Amino acid sequence: MARIAWIVLVLLAAGTSLLERAGILAFSGLGTVQAVLVALAVLAMLADAAANFSEVRRFGRTIRMVIQKDLQIEWRTRARLNGLVFFALATLLMFSFALGPDTAILRRNAGGYLWLGILFASVLSLGESFRIETENQCLDGLRLAPVDARAIFLGKALGNTFMLWILAIVITPVTIALYDVSVKEGVLKLFGVLLLGCFGISAPGTIYGAIASNARARDVLLPLLLFPVLIPSLLASVKATGLILEGDPMGQLGSWLGLLGAFNLLYWGLGFALFPRVIEDD
Amino acid sequence: MRHWLLTYDLGTRLALYAPLVMLVFVLWLFLTHLTDPPSRKWTWKALLGIAVGMFLVQPYFALSWSPPEKYMGDVYRILYMHVPQLIMAMLALTINFGCSVAYLFKKSWATDSLAEATAEVGLYLGAVGITLGSLWAKPTWNTWWTWDPRLISAAVMMVIYAGYLTLRRFVEDPEKRATWSAVMGIIAGVDIPVLYFSVKWWRSIHQVQSNPSTVDDRMVVVLRWSYVAFAALTIVLIYQRFLAAQATRNREVALPEALPPDEGLPKAAGQGALP
Numbered sequence: 150m151a152r153i154a155w156i157v158l159v160l161l162a163a164g165t166s167l168l169e170r171a172g173i174l175a176f177s178g179l180g181t182v183q184a185v186l187v188a189l190a191v192l193a194m195l196a197d198a199a200a201n202f203s204e205v206r207r208f209g210r211t212i213r214m215v216i217q218k219d220l221q222i223e224w225r226t227r228a229r230l231n232g233l234v235f236f237a238l239a240t241l242l243m244f245s246f247a248l249g250p251d252t253a254i255l256r257r258n259a260g261g262y263l264w265l266g267i268l269f270a271s272v273l274s275l276g277e278s279f280r281i282e283t284e285n286q287c288l289d290g291l292r293l294a295p296v297d298a299r300a301i302f303l304g305k306a307l308g309n310t311f312m313l314w315i316l317a318i319v320i321t322p323v324t325i326a327l328y329d330v331s332v333k334e335g336v337l338k339l340f341g342v343l344l345l346g347c348f349g350i351s352a353p354g355t356i357y358g359a360i361a362s363n364a365r366a367r368d369v370l371l372p373l374l375l376f377p378v379l380i381p382s383l384l385a386s387v388k389a390t391g392l393i394l395e396g397d398p399m400g401q402l403g404s405w406l407g408l409l410g411a412f413n414l415l416y417w418g419l420g421f422a423l424f425p426r427v428i429e430d431d
Numbered sequence: 432m433r434h435w436l437l438t439y440d441l442g443t444r445l446a447l448y449a450p451l452v453m454l455v456f457v458l459w460l461f462l463t464h465l466t467d468p469p470s471r472k473w474t475w476k477a478l479l480g481i482a483v484g485m486f487l488v489q490p491y492f493a494l495s496w497s498p499p500e501k502y503m504g505d506v507y508r509i510l511y512m513h514v515p516q517l518i519m520a521m522l523a524l525t526i527n528f529g530c531s532v533a534y535l536f537k538k539s540w541a542t543d544s545l546a547e548a549t550a551e552v553g554l555y556l557g558a559v560g561i562t563l564g565s566l567w568a569k570p571t572w573n574t575w576w577t578w579d580p581r582l583i584s585a586a587v588m589m590v591i592y593a594g595y596l597t598l599r600r601f602v603e604d605p606e607k608r609a610t611w612s613a614v615m616g617i618i619a620g621v622d623i624p625v626l627y628f629s630v631k632w633w634r635s636i637h638q639v640q641s642n643p644s645t646v647d648d649r650m651v652v653v654l655r656w657s658y659v660a661f662a663a664l665t666i667v668l669i670y671q672r673f674l675a676a677q678a679t680r681n682r683e684v685a686l687p688e689a690l691p692p693d694e695g696l697p698k699a700a701g702q703g704a705l706p
Contacts, residue, residue, distance in 0.1 A: 172631075353618065360611045365601045373597055377590040378618060380583070381625075415621060423614045426535055 151197040158190035163414065170407065211296040215304025216311070222281055223312070229277050230315065236273060237266040237320045241327055252329055259328040260390035264346065264383060266324075267317050272372050274316070275354040278309055279362035292428055302355060302424035306417070309351035309358075310344075317343040333396035342393060345409050346386030352416040353378050359427050382416075385409035443648045450655035457481055457663045461670075482667050485660035489653075497653045509567045511653055515661040516560035517585070523553035523665060524592065524623055531616030534609060540684070543609040544676035545669075546616055547599060552668045554592045556661075561585055572636065580629040581637040588626055591619045605683045 162183050168174035198205045223229055244262045245255055255262075282288040291301055318340060325332065332339055354375055361371040385408040392402050457478065464474035493511040500507040530546035533539075564585075565575050576582065595615050602608035630639045 356614065356618070360598070360614070363607070364598070364611075365603070370598065370601055374594045374615065377587050377594060378621075380587050416618070419618055419621075423535075423617060426610055427614055429610070 151193045151200060155190045155193035155197060158186050158193060162186040162190060167411065208297055208300045211300035212304040212307065215291075215301055216308045219278065219281075219305070219308040220311070229274065230312065233270045233274055233312075233316050234319050237270040237316060238323055240266040240269050241320065241324060245327055255328040256330050257395070258391075259324055259330045260394055261387045262328065263317075263321065263324045263390060264387045266320060267313060267343075267347070268350065268376075268379070268383065270316055271313055271350050271354060272375065274312055275309060275351070275358040275375075276361070276367065276371055278305065278312075278355075279358045283362050288428060289430070292430060298425035298428060299421050301428070302420055305359075306351050306355040306420060309355055310347045313347040313351060314344050317347060330394050332394055334393040334402075339390065339393045342386065342389045342406070342409075345406065345413065346382065346390070348413050349382030349386065349409060349416065350379060352413070352420045356420050356424060356427055359424070378416075382409055382412040385412070443652060446652045447648060447655070450652065450659045453481070453485065453656075454659045454662065457659065457666065461666055478663060479667055482660065482663035485656065485663060489657055489660055492653045492656055497649045498647055503571060506567060506570050509563055511657045513560050513563040513567065514654065515657045516556045516563070518658070519661045519665045520553045520557035520560060521623055521627060523549040523556065523669060524588070524620070526669075527553060527592075527616050528620030528623065531613040531620065534613040535617075538606075538609070540605075540609075540677065540680045543605075543613070544673050544680055546612065547596075547676045548669045548672035550592050550595050550599075550616070551672055552665060554589060554596065555668075556665065557585070557589055557592075561589065577636060579636045581626070584622060584626040584629050588619075588622045591622060595619055605680060 165174060165179065165183055165186070169179060241262060244265070248254060279288075282291070292298070321339065321343070324330070357371055357374045357378075361367040361374065364370055385405045389402055389405040389409065392405070460474050460478050460481070463470050464478065467474075489511070493508055497508070497511075499505050527546050527549040530542045530549065534542045534546065564582075568577070569575050595612060598615060599608055599612050602611060630637050
């Protein structure tokens, strides 16, 4: 009961803010209505969590253990992260070779190159994240474990986000040095945008990675499926990163972050709801 | 402004409703076809005949009878193909989204086949529609393509559904293919409202949807006529593709695990007689 209540309230709040942004819905007091909706949703969520305390704790533990498992596998060889970093660096170098030594162009488009480097590396990272699951039928083991498949999704996707974020943080100084840019709006803001953008890549990336890992020609399939759905969030990430690097005199950052956040919510919600059907076996 | 009964083009006023009558007739034929198997011998031919017949007279209406536009002159006439085609593409892809949701709630080969059919037909109509729009953009905007929310979201939609059809070709297991493509159809469906509302949400170079009160009546007649012609064509295409997809599904599902041994050939080692 409380669960249905908070889901409906969250959807209402999100829907009204979306309609407001689109200019369809506008009346005085809308902000108050939304605040009340969010407050009620938080209350209902707390009530739901209190009523199902053991279930919630179990869900959280599953997420934590999936992340821990992935990071442990990664830490034992550190092969994936090393490979990713050098791949992304090579990509960044390639951009400066391909575009010639015109520093003005490189500086202006630095945000775009940074995100393309992350995007190309993310395909490798997401593919690898599910390749380790197909080895020795690990995915079957996960599926047989008496845990919620949605917790597995959150664990895998959060692990992928973390990995991509580390990669982004490592290659950011190189981008700054290579393309001779200065971070006008502060490094913390930049890392925040990078994190949001990595969230945006890894939710659809986890679903499509799970699909592609079981299909024929998975190396072709993953980028083909993933890149088109990433275009909106990638566009927002590139614009936001560019504004942080170049300075934001017009205050446009908020609207791009809003778009990025909206697509994040959408894709994480869809992934959360649909992932159990992706890995089911019948 | 005179009362419409006094205007000279009373015929045009009445003609506004002719496409609607045709639409009702097309839908009635299709429903009869679905619900009354004995009538299938003629309903199908009638539906196809209407689609072809409407397209035979459409060029006269679109190119000669309807008046030129105030600013664009004759160039605008491509909209009689471009607009209905993209609207039908969006309708087909919306049906695809509905089928994807329905499949995840209740497994059925019919919804899966319909999803495949609508994705293919939607991709075809959308690709041709975008090409026509590009042809129109060259004389009007002086460029074949520009980076605009409407154009980007249309292109993204085409690439997403091309990926969707690729996924379907790459997965052999029919049940897995159906589930995964349903998941992908839902994620892809996000782009359809973005495409439709992009001209209203962002400042786009593309025209917003017009309505009958702001354009010449003859234009409304021709546009409606084209809508119904494309609707009939879309129904024909989706339905035929659906039947083909159903036949493919039946063949895939009926396929035995292993083929029986050929008569008269020496048996392989360890191969016993089949029960």
